[in-house]
Amino acid sequence: MITGHTSKRFIISTLITLTLVLTGCGWSTESSDENTSSSSSSSSSSTSSSSSSGSVQSPNLSFQIHFPLDNANVGGHESAISVRGLLKTEDDSQLPDLSNVRLSVSGVNANLQEDGVWTAEVPLNAGENSVGISLLVANETKETKTLVVHNSFIPSRSARTSDGQGNFYYVDIEGEAVLKRTAEQEEISTLFTVADFQSLVDCDAIVRLELSRNLKYLLSVCERDEQETTAVFATDLEIQATKLIALNSSLDGSDVIHWVDDKHFIFSESNELVHILEADSSRALQINLTTPDLAYPITSNDIFVDDAILYVPVRDNPMGGYWATFDLSSVISDWQNNRTIQLVYSDLTLNGLTEFEFVTANQGTVYFMENSGSNDISVADLATDSVMNYSLALADGVNWAAGLFHALAIDETAIIVSNVNSDASLYRLNRSDLTVSVLDDPFLSNKPLSVTSMTMAPDGQQLLIYNRSNEELLFLNTESLEISERTEMREALDILQVPLYGEIAYDWENKIVYRRCVSDWIGNHYDNPEPILVSYDLETDEAETLLSAASLFDYFGDVDLRLRMGSPVVMPDADTIWFSLFGVNVSQAPVYSGINDNIYALNLQNLEISPIVESTYADSDELLEQPFLSDFYEALNGVLLTEWSSGYLRLLDRDGTITDLYSPLSPYFVTRNAVYDKNTQTVFFDGTPGVDNENGYTNPEFALIDILELDIATKESHIIASNSIGRGVSLQSMVFELDRERRVLISVLHGNLLIIDTVSGDRVLKPLQ
Numbered sequence: 123m124i125t126g127h128t129s130k131r132f133i134i135s136t137l138i139t140l141t142l143v144l145t146g147c148g149w150s151t152e153s154s155d156e157n158t159s160s161s162s163s164s165s166s167s168s169t170s171s172s173s174s175s176g177s178v179q180s181p182n183l184s185f186q187i188h189f190p191l192d193n194a195n196v197g198g199h200e201s202a203i204s205v206r207g208l209l210k211t212e213d214d215s216q217l218p219d220l221s222n223v224r225l226s227v228s229g230v231n232a233n234l235q236e237d238g239v240w241t242a243e244v245p246l247n248a249g250e251n252s253v254g255i256s257l258l259v260a261n262e263t264k265e266t267k268t269l270v271v272h273n274s275f276i277p278s279r280s281a282r283t284s285d286g287q288g289n290f291y292y293v294d295i296e297g298e299a300v301l302k303r304t305a306e307q308e309e310i311s312t313l314f315t316v317a318d319f320q321s322l323v324d325c326d327a328i329v330r331l332e333l334s335r336n337l338k339y340l341l342s343v344c345e346r347d348e349q350e351t352t353a354v355f356a357t358d359l360e361i362q363a364t365k366l367i368a369l370n371s372s373l374d375g376s377d378v379i380h381w382v383d384d385k386h387f388i389f390s391e392s393n394e395l396v397h398i399l400e401a402d403s404s405r406a407l408q409i410n411l412t413t414p415d416l417a418y419p420i421t422s423n424d425i426f427v428d429d430a431i432l433y434v435p436v437r438d439n440p441m442g443g444y445w446a447t448f449d450l451s452s453v454i455s456d457w458q459n460n461r462t463i464q465l466v467y468s469d470l471t472l473n474g475l476t477e478f479e480f481v482t483a484n485q486g487t488v489y490f491m492e493n494s495g496s497n498d499i500s501v502a503d504l505a506t507d508s509v510m511n512y513s514l515a516l517a518d519g520v521n522w523a524a525g526l527f528h529a530l531a532i533d534e535t536a537i538i539v540s541n542v543n544s545d546a547s548l549y550r551l552n553r554s555d556l557t558v559s560v561l562d563d564p565f566l567s568n569k570p571l572s573v574t575s576m577t578m579a580p581d582g583q584q585l586l587i588y589n590r591s592n593e594e595l596l597f598l599n600t601e602s603l604e605i606s607e608r609t610e611m612r613e614a615l616d617i618l619q620v621p622l623y624g625e626i627a628y629d630w631e632n633k634i635v636y637r638r639c640v641s642d643w644i645g646n647h648y649d650n651p652e653p654i655l656v657s658y659d660l661e662t663d664e665a666e667t668l669l670s671a672a673s674l675f676d677y678f679g680d681v682d683l684r685l686r687m688g689s690p691v692v693m694p695d696a697d698t699i700w701f702s703l704f705g706v707n708v709s710q711a712p713v714y715s716g717i718n719d720n721i722y723a724l725n726l727q728n729l730e731i732s733p734i735v736e737s738t739y740a741d742s743d744e745l746l747e748q749p750f751l752s753d754f755y756e757a758l759n760g761v762l763l764t765e766w767s768s769g770y771l772r773l774l775d776r777d778g779t780i781t782d783l784y785s786p787l788s789p790y791f792v793t794r795n796a797v798y799d800k801n802t803q804t805v806f807f808d809g810t811p812g813v814d815n816e817n818g819y820t821n822p823e824f825a826l827i828d829i830l831e832l833d834i835a836t837k838e839s840h841i842i843a844s845n846s847i848g849r850g851v852s853l854q855s856m857v858f859e860l861d862r863e864r865r866v867l868i869s870v871l872h873g874n875l876l877i878i879d880t881v882s883g884d885r886v887l888k889p890l891q
Contacts, residue, residue, distance in 0.1 A: 182212030194886035204882035209238035297327025482529035764793035848883020
């Protein structure tokens with residue numbers, strides 16, 4: 123049995139409630155928690171039977187399944203999962219004696235507690251698992267339902283490739299399997315897993331995929347963290363056979379693979395030539411320039427290869443340069459006798475084209491992009507040395523605004539491009555007319571999804587997810603966890619020239635979004651009109667600037683301040699916004715005695731600012747250090763504070779009083795999210811541990827994350843989930859909310875909903891739809 127999973131990669135999931143009802147007599151009445159309700163699953167099958175004529179009727183009982191969600195996916199790497207739910211009376215009255223009541227889960231009796239909570243450990247096979255759940259009274263089956271749990275690899279959008287002809291290749295979100303979906307094949311299948319090669323190499327995670335020019339071979343680049351080296355696997359796609367072909371100590375995320383022909387490629391960072399059909403096939407390339415006027419190279423990644431000719435940029439003066447050419451034909455033809463290869467350039471070409479961020483070549487034509495986010499492209503003809511400049515024609519839905527572009531495949535008709543740094547979207551660049559369109563992926567949406575805020579409605583019936591990538595608001599029904607409404611703010615925010623990215627707070631009663639615009643510094647420009655906090659009205663589709671940089675400088679009366687604003691919070695009267703603000707008086711550097719580290723209130727009627735908590739570095743005991751603010755909780759009469767660099771958890775009362783809940787001497791460098799459960803009077807929060815580097819500084823290790831539960835009354839806490847506690851997909855830094863009825867945490871990761879069981883720590887994923 124697998125009890126935990128320690129991979130450092132990706133995640134996400136969902137929830138569902140299944141209700142099973144038995145007929146019978148009533149029980150004494152006692153009111154239940156205000157947020158609990160009974161629900162059912164339309165996807166489950168059920169059967170029921172009543173007691174025989176003349177017998178004593180059974181009580182009206184029902185059970186709910188709180189975790190996992192029906193048809194959710196545990197990720198393909200586990201052998202079991204915890205199933206949990208609640209046994210209730212039909213009218214939510216007090217439970218009777220349960221000595222003759224039991225729940226059978228896949229033929230095994232669940233652990234049934236006096237309060238009606240039941241749990242069971244269920245073994246899993248690979249693929250789809252049907253879990254039968256039956257409620258029995260006096261050994262008589264009253265009702266049965268089926269819960270479907272998938273245990274399949276989940277493709278990641280951040281590590282995938284395609285040939286543009288309907289064939290897609292993926293790494294699973296844990297980085298431990300390579301998957302394929304062909305044009306003729308509707309389902310995803312597995313090419314290989316890193317476990318297949320455990321005897322040959324210790325692979326931490328596969329992070330990149332590359333197709334050969336003839337589309338016959340697939341390269342899988344695998345990081346080996348403990349050895350700080352990289353392994354490369356080659357898969358022959360025709361026979362679906364995979365072999366380890368290279369170990370390289372310098373290949374990293376900045377290195378680019380350039381194909382020389384169908385069986386050889388070059389690592390640009392280390393200038394190594396590799397044969398994909400031979401083990402231990404790496405050959406070092408030593409590039410020599412015979413002309414002393416030329417300095418090599420500009421950057422080692424900026425090379426390209428076409429028709430077995432290697433092109434390397436060189437300078438002849440600080441402002442310009444050429445491309446030196448090196449013929450690799452003789453090297454390839456005498457492969458076995460070449461261990462270290464001396465190259466001497468044979469020609470110079472393409473004068474001046476030496477500043478760019480993307481290059482690829484095919485059949486004598488080279489494509490250069492000079493700036494990420496620009497739609498300008500230069501096309502060079504190697505036969506004539508001519509260069510033409512064009513602007514790409516972008517189709518609807520193409521997010522060309524930012525990111526490092528990388529060519530995944532190229533043929534005579536098109537270039538398949540990935541936007542590597544921003545959202546990993548795939549595009550098709552048509553070579554004939556230079557149009558760019560979204561490459562439709564049948565399994566993964568090209569619509570970017572980056573979630574920075576989540577908030578639950580006061581009645582617990584709706585969950586709002588803010589997708590900062592396209593200023594989209596997603597409203598989910600918490601019973602089904604399906605999207606019930608979508609709203610895009612982008613057009614309204616563009617009118618105010620609101621900068622990209624931020625966080626939000628939401629006024630559920632008045633349907634108004636409050637959007638923070640600045641997470642980084644705003645400089646000392648007293649008349650800066652840049653929006654800092656804006657409102658967006660869902661009813662009118664209009665946005666309004668509430669705070670600008672200029673208004674903040676006007677409030678402080680200090681033109682030397684640099685300011686950083688934290689996330690906003692809507693207060694109960696809906697007329698006030700709380701926000702954190704960190705300011706530095708740059709004229710006092712490097713002492714910075716003028717640091718302000720405060721929480722303020724903004725009156726939405728007159729837009730006046732007033733302090734809630736103020737501190738400076740002289741007030742070291744009260745220093746807040748740029749806190750994150752949770753939603754306002756009526757039961758606490760305040761907000762929860764978490765923090766970057768001290769890892770604390772505090773309670774800020776409405777009157778400005780601060781109470782420590784979790785020690786500032788905690789092992790966590792970052793605490794980011796905190797949600798309160800009024801039913802149990804506990805707080806769920808996350809912690810990112812700090813690690814000491816060789817210089818003695820402490821930095822966050824985002825591949826490690828703990829989720830803790832803290833009792834408000836006793837201040838005692840324990841870890842409920844981490845990458846070593848709980849089964850399912852790996853955890854990483856994320857925002858989350860609490861479903862108080864099911865007692866599960868809901869988050870978003872890799873474009874899916876992530877559901878975390880607060881009892882077992884297990885988690886599952888389900889598509890966000």
